[in-house]
Amino acid sequence: MIKNKKILVVGAGGFIAGHLIKELIKNGNFITATDIKPKEYWFQDFDTAKNFYSTDMKDIDNCRKVTDNIDYVFNMACNMGGMGFIENNKAECMQSVLINTNLLIACKEKGVKKYFFSSSACAYNKKKQEDVFIKGLKEDDAYPADPEDGYGWEKLFSERMCRHFMEDYGIQVRIARYHNIYGPYGTYDGGREKAPAALCRKVLNAKKNNNKIEVWGDGMQTRTFLYIDDCIEGTLRLFESDYSDPVNIGSDEQVSINQMIEIIENISGIKKLERIYQLDKPKGVRGRSSNNDLAKKILKWSYKIKLKNGLKKTYDWISSEVNKQGSNLSRFTKS
């Protein structure tokens, strides 16, 4: 475990970073945290961390200001969301390249020792994800390059930028390809939410209202989803490993969206909802799944939390948030 280090977390107000900071603080690290969102929109609050900056890290001067006397950097920042957001905001998504690039330059200037980049399964070649059930994507399947348009290209390019900063300037880099991370303290409404949170919210609404659920696509598309606690453990193990190429951080419990809805219906205790399939909504790739052989081998790590257990925790959390918010949008809408 990383202990007593000075760590900068960029994108600290977001979902994964919030959980990461909590763990890093537990281990006695000193956190500097930045996010473009004002503090009231940060997904979690950390009473014990003192250095918070609401600042735009696309600007290199801001990167320089926060990298003084820092041992390690976790770049968890990007303008992103589920398919509903990334398919309709490609230019916004691609501008996150400025965060990673300027941050790396500042880290090089300030002599930061190690740098973590949060990449994504969207970096994988789309042509290898055209069937409903695909074999797990291995790290090499990102090439030949043909990633998700916009967001995926930014991730793939930034992975390479990290690699070249390591080769040319000696900064140690660690790169995770996250496969649809979900759990409490994530976005569940407003347009950026990913399928697990969106479908928990929709089942809750259907239960209160008309027993109908709107599903994007035909529901047969598949994914593997990873619960946030497993994600944090995998992330920290990767950070402490000596492996500098991208590594999948995912589960191998591949389910269709229809199967996931059934799991959520069981959690909520209602009978089968009427499905309204919306074929014109953003669907992304047809099938995606994570091959985790590399993570098992080099990190001695595999996911522990089964989808039905992770969804139960997520559903319960969203349910209590929705009760608090009433019909207002939550603060978790800002990503």
Ligand code: GDD
């Ligand atoms: N978001 C959402 N909301 N998706 C839905 C819904 C809904 O109400 N109903 C069905 N889906 C379907 C989508 O059409 C898509 O086929 C599938 O559920 C998964 O959608 P998302 O969870 O939004 O995105 P993704 O898995 O395609 O990609 C996400 O994960 C990547 C990492 O694996 C995105 O968040 C990417 O940004 C991320 O990199």
